[in-house]
Amino acid sequence: MNKLIIKNLKHTYSDGQAHVNVLKGVNATFESGKMYAIVGESGSGKTTLLSLIAALDNIQDGDIKYNGKSVKTIGEQKFRLKYSNIVFQSFNLIKYMTAQENVEVALDFANKSRLEAGKVLASVGISKTESKRLVQKLSGGQQQRVAIARAIASDTPIIVADEPTGNLDEDTEEKILSIFHDLATKQGKIVILVTHSKKVAGHAHAIVYKMRSGVLTK
């Protein structure tokens, strides 16, 4: 079983003279094959934690280890490429590319065949016709699925998602959640979702963490 261990993680934002301690010593263990939901109020530090797990920012204090290897040792760029991928709240797709091309970019970085793009997109419910369209011509739900497809295309063992169902209707939300659930249970990945949604938090298979004032509790 693969494990992601967060140890005494602290993070501070500086804005001129002001210093805000966003994370005040977060400790947690995430295991493969399980889906986690981190809930909490705005500004509680959820997104910061997620950014650090996705290696989008430098670790200031404490550590994040995957199977005993520290992100600091592996290096942020390599960790993003080989270990962890993120689904952004606002999708962050490259607008001048089609759905397929967006996925192909991730496959290229991961040194995988572009032919995989079609299969990955199909696995999240994007048809062949839709995959040929520019992403800005797709609906919010379709874009979210393309963002998930891009995150899973490089087949990293950790998938993190920031408010993955924030802008979606109920039906689509359910479908997206099942994709994440399948990623955890069928593909054995560690799936960590940050959400405000009670539905996501209350998902039958989600292990819920609560973030309050920079401290993570079960």
Place this chain on the structure above:
Amino acid sequence: MFKNMLKRSWLSTIRKPSRTIILVLILFVMANMLLATIAIKNSVNSSMQYAKDKIGGTVYLSVDSEKMRANREAQTATGDEATGSFTMPTISEDLAIGLADSSYIKDYTYSLSTTANASGFTVVETAQNERERQFQSAFNDARDQMNNAETEYNAERDRFNSSNSGAAPGGGGMGGGTRPNFSFDFNVDIGDPSLSRGDTEVQGINSFDFVSGIEDGSISVVSGTSFDENTENGVMISQELADANSLAVGGELKLKTTADETEQTYTITGIYQSTTEGFNNNTVYTNIAGAKKLLSSTQLESVTVESVHYYLNSASDKAAFLAEAATKYPTLADDGLKLDIDDSSYQTMVGPIENVGSFANTILWVVVIAAVVIITLIVAINIKDRRYEMGVLLSLGARRTNILGQIFLELVIVGTIGFLTSLGTSQVLAKKMGEDLLQQQITSSQETAQTPSAVGGRNIMIGGGQPTTTQEQIKEIDVRAGTKEYATLFGSGYLILIIAMILPSINILRYQPKTILTSKE
């Protein structure tokens, strides 16, 4: 990896057509200016090199008139003028030949001037004849007057001496009561036949092809062939002299030496014509050996020559040749002589074109700086617009170099389109710009030349015969962009693009993806 970068670059280029078109247009304009100025600059350099090769390939041995003037001024300043003597330096034939004995010299020429009297033909009437007659008449009058003065003075002396007869010849003494005899002889001889000038000007030169008028086109061969140093007793005469005496190629021409009236017979190898106003049509050209036959035995003991030109193997040999000459003849400068290229001709030739080159150089720098500034600003704005995309690519695990590579390739694509499309138009622009700039400079130089202080003229001979301005201005430049110019354009163009992209890109990529993605700017 490169293929992936190229694909993303290509997609970004074709899916954002308006941005691409603007960039291509800007690069097209910049490339036109760059290529035009580079082409003009290179063309100017070629023309200047041509001038250098043409002028710099010839070294003149001449009297150092500057130094002579300086020496005279120094004598005047120190008050030595009255006692000091001034002798005009001359170039001996031995020196001229000795300097030519060098591995840097491919050919050389010098001339030997003398005069002779026509024998069996009549000289044509020229301005020189008239002046010569006036001079001869004045000379004869002066000689007669001096002879008369000599006769009168000697008679007076004899009368004086006879009136003091009985006194000791040459004796003296304060209290002797007699005056000494006056034994001073007034004896003037200004009638040395060797000083008299003949009615025919004779120019000895290695080959008729080296006559300065041949080079500038003012003298041309009308019939027959020119002589060279191996032609025995060959002469070239003017069309006027030939017509006046019904002389033709192959015929004889007889000249008498001014020293002892010895007759020398020559064969007419060719007939020439001169278009120079006031040219002495009684000038007969022959080779050095032919001219020497007309010199007196005294003159032959130390032959002096003029217009000594050394043709170097290459213009780049100049410095080495001068150094060698300085070693072989260390007293050359002290003797009042100098070896140098014809600098005034070079300046005349390249003056306007040099100004064009200087102007093109300024334009080039302005264009390069403007291109760097404008392209950097546009690229910076473009890159700033894409910071989000760069953050996304970093979050997917892309290396920073990979993203830099993508941006550079995008610029290479638009740059190549811009540069390639400029190849045709820049030729026209460069030609027009080059011609306009040169005409402007020529007009400007002509206006300067028309001012009262300006010195004009061609083939002015100073001292030992250094022509000061024998070359025409370069009035045309062949502005044409070739492989070299294209290579410079593409090289400098891509370099400008790298400079333009590197700072704004690094300014974004130095951050972690989260900072880039959450930044509001």
